[in-house]
Amino acid sequence: MSQTVDRALSILPLLAEGPADLGQVAERLDVHKSTALRLLRTLHEHGLVYRQSDQRYRLGARLFALAQEAVENLDVREIAHPHLVELNSKIGHTVHLAVYEENEVLYIDKVESRYPVRMYSRIGKPVAITVAAVAKLLLADLSEPERRAIAEKLDYPQYTPRSTPDAAAFLKELTVVREQGWATDLGGHEESINCIGAPIRGADGRVVAAMSVSAPSVVVTADELLTLLPVVRRTADAISREYSGNAPT
Amino acid sequence: MSQTVDRALSILPLLAEGPADLGQVAERLDVHKSTALRLLRTLHEHGLVYRQSDQRYRLGARLFALAQEAVENLDVREIAHPHLVELNSKIGHTVHLAVYEENEVLYIDKVESRYPVRMYSRIGKPVAITVAAVAKLLLADLSEPERRAIAEKLDYPQYTPRSTPDAAAFLKELTVVREQGWATDLGGHEESINCIGAPIRGADGRVVAAMSVSAPSVVVTADELLTLLPVVRRTADAISREYSGNAPT
DNA sequence: TGGCTCGTTGCATCCTCTGCAACGGCCATT
DNA sequence: AATGGCCGTTGCAGAGGATGCAACGAGCCA
Numbered sequence: 237m238s239q240t241v242d243r244a245l246s247i248l249p250l251l252a253e254g255p256a257d258l259g260q261v262a263e264r265l266d267v268h269k270s271t272a273l274r275l276l277r278t279l280h281e282h283g284l285v286y287r288q289s290d291q292r293y294r295l296g297a298r299l300f301a302l303a304q305e306a307v308e309n310l311d312v313r314e315i316a317h318p319h320l321v322e323l324n325s326k327i328g329h330t331v332h333l334a335v336y337e338e339n340e341v342l343y344i345d346k347v348e349s350r351y352p353v354r355m356y357s358r359i360g361k362p363v364a365i366t367v368a369a370v371a372k373l374l375l376a377d378l379s380e381p382e383r384r385a386i387a388e389k390l391d392y393p394q395y396t397p398r399s400t401p402d403a404a405a406f407l408k409e410l411t412v413v414r415e416q417g418w419a420t421d422l423g424g425h426e427e428s429i430n431c432i433g434a435p436i437r438g439a440d441g442r443v444v445a446a447m448s449v450s451a452p453s454v455v456v457t458a459d460e461l462l463t464l465l466p467v468v469r470r471t472a473d474a475i476s477r478e479y480s481g482n483a484p485t
Numbered sequence: 486m487s488q489t490v491d492r493a494l495s496i497l498p499l500l501a502e503g504p505a506d507l508g509q510v511a512e513r514l515d516v517h518k519s520t521a522l523r524l525l526r527t528l529h530e531h532g533l534v535y536r537q538s539d540q541r542y543r544l545g546a547r548l549f550a551l552a553q554e555a556v557e558n559l560d561v562r563e564i565a566h567p568h569l570v571e572l573n574s575k576i577g578h579t580v581h582l583a584v585y586e587e588n589e590v591l592y593i594d595k596v597e598s599r600y601p602v603r604m605y606s607r608i609g610k611p612v613a614i615t616v617a618a619v620a621k622l623l624l625a626d627l628s629e630p631e632r633r634a635i636a637e638k639l640d641y642p643q644y645t646p647r648s649t650p651d652a653a654a655f656l657k658e659l660t661v662v663r664e665q666g667w668a669t670d671l672g673g674h675e676e677s678i679n680c681i682g683a684p685i686r687g688a689d690g691r692v693v694a695a696m697s698v699s700a701p702s703v704v705v706t707a708d709e710l711l712t713l714l715p716v717v718r719r720t721a722d723a724i725s726r727e728y729s730g731n732a733p734t
Numbered sequence: 735t736g737g738c739t740c741g742t743t744g745c746a747t748c749c750t751c752t753g754c755a756a757c758g759g760c761c762a763t764t
Numbered sequence: 765a766a767t768g769g770c771c772g773t774t775g776c777a778g779a780g781g782a783t784g785c786a787a788c789g790a791g792c793c794a
Contacts, residue, residue: 238527239781240751241493245531252554258772268753273773278487282494286586291772295555297586303552305501306544337535337546344549488750489782507741517784522742540741 243267244275248295251285255292312436312445313344316475320347320447323471327464329451332433334363335444336374339386341365344445366392366400367424369433370446376414377435377443383410398423418469421448422458430458432465434472439480447472492516493524497544500534504541561685561694562593565724569596569696572720576713578700581682583612584693585623588635590614593694615641615649616673618682619695625663626684626692632659647672667718670697671707679707681714683721687729696721 243265250256250264262272276293279285283298307313313333320331324347333345341363365371375383387403387410400406413419421431433448449468451461492514499505499513511521525542528534532547562582569580573596582594590612614620624632636652636659649655662668670680682697698717700710 237523237530238489238493240487240489241524241527242530244487244490244493245527245533248531248551252551259770269772270754270774271752274486274751275490278490278494281486281491282497283587284494295551297589297591299548299552299555300591302497302501302544303548306548335546338532340532340546342546342549508739518741519743519785520783523782 240275243271244279247272247275247279247293248284251293251295255288255290255294257292261293307344312475312479315479316436316445316447317345319471319475319478320345323449323467324348326467327449329449329456332370332431332448332450334368334370334374334446334448336371336378339389341368341371341374343370364393364395364425366390366406367395367421369419369421369431369448372410372413372419372421373433373435373446374443376410376419383407395425396423396427398427400424418465419446419448420458420462423453428453430456430461432461432468434465434469435476436472436479437476444479445475447475489524492520493528496521496524496528497533500542500544504537504539504543506541510542561724561728564728565685565694565696566594568720568724568727569594572698572716573597575716576698578698578705581619581680581697581699583617583619583623583695583697585620585627588638590617590620590623592619613642613644613674615639615655616644616670618668618670618680618697621659621662621668621670622682622684622695623692625659625668632656644674645672645676647676649673667714668695668697669707669711672702677702679705679710681710681717683714683718684725685721685728686725693728694724696724 246265247261250261256264258269258272258276261276262269265272265275276285280287280293280296283296283301285293286296287293312335316333320333324331330346330348332343334341334343343363363371365375375386378386384407387406390403390406392400392402392406394401400409417435419433421429421433423430429450429452431448431450433446435443436445436447438444447468449461449464495514496510499510505513507518507521507525510525511518514521514524525534529536529542529545532545532550534542535545536542561584565582569582573580579595579597581592583590583592592612612620614624624635627635633656636655639652639655641649641651641655643650649658666684668682670678670682672679678699678701680697680699682695684692685694685696687693696717698710698713
């Protein structure tokens, strides 16, 4: 809506691909160098881009701080976290927490017992929306027209033979998930990984987040994983209760 | 430099404090509501702000993704990570990796063996710059006028009695660190936590990052921690070598 | 029902952003 | 050492877009 801001913000994803110099930025934006320079300077003043020693620009440190504060404002995460840790300590598998926002599903927390390293590596990354258990849970709660609109806009990458093939299958799956109140991803994203998930609801009953437990099939079979469903649902319900209780609004 | 972009970007830290509605944003920016609306819409289109159900705005999901990609482009981190993990598995204590950027020192990686939970919680957060071992290492490598300029601009919070008291003491400490090639923080931030750190250098000898090992004094005394100095320095040097070797530029 | 607040829209005015051209520093080439 | 090319930077005039105003409309409460 605002041309200048629009152009300036377009620089950010561009730099996310890797450092770029003034000329490259100007070319990608299709504007004059002097224009790109002014935009970059403004971004720089706000700490969103950083000028490295070779004069090329890359994303700046303030982005970390902002993302940090953004995630801290998500109170679901704060409430859920201890529950996720507790569940993880019980069953040992990876536990995820995700939210839906603006046509994207993203992980906002993760607890992994076996491989603590690079734990943050997936937080903030968009989820494979057509197959992930948490994505199904979050989308299943939307209204029917919304679900249809989204389902038709999506791509359906065939990660594995068990990936959701198309919009029709996805919508059907969402209906199932909506009715049963939990979801699975059995090898739909990676052949050897299974997930089960449950929704977290606010005081009004709307799904505000979703959690899942993932495990490689070499460790537990899909059937064995499904036996964990009750404890996963109990955890999700406990989070829901605590979240609803505290909600002041 | 660009008024419109400047105003738009000023909205981000404002929303970082917490959700705000249109009127509040307009007031804080000192612009007309319609102007604020257009700026917010533009930010919204780029996913940087999100409009929650009560119509108030808060920081959006794309910030995560951007910060995520930004951190992945820091190749020091990628190279260093396996070394940090290895060191951690040897000695068991928390290992940090930090860089200096634009008057700030921030952690970009962390390996913690005993408490894997919320591992990302400090990544991206500004370091206690006047006391942390990594901060001393990174600042010590700057030119003398730069060091002085920064030292005089800083605040010197007295986290503990052992915190760096003022600019003079800090500059003196930086000189020591610069000469000995390693740094410590012995209870300067938290009474019971000690750290030792070593610099990571690029091909040109400049310090590009710093790493540290932290441990509570109830587990190891400061003297015991110092016995780990050789292995910490060896790790840092190994990272430096690998980083310098691969650098194509 | 009426009045209030808050978000939204269309529009004329004026500001500010834009692109141009020229400068200067840096590097490589001869 | 001199030259040419490349890239970042600056000042400026013009034009295009951002701004604030005023009016509308939706939701809420009394």
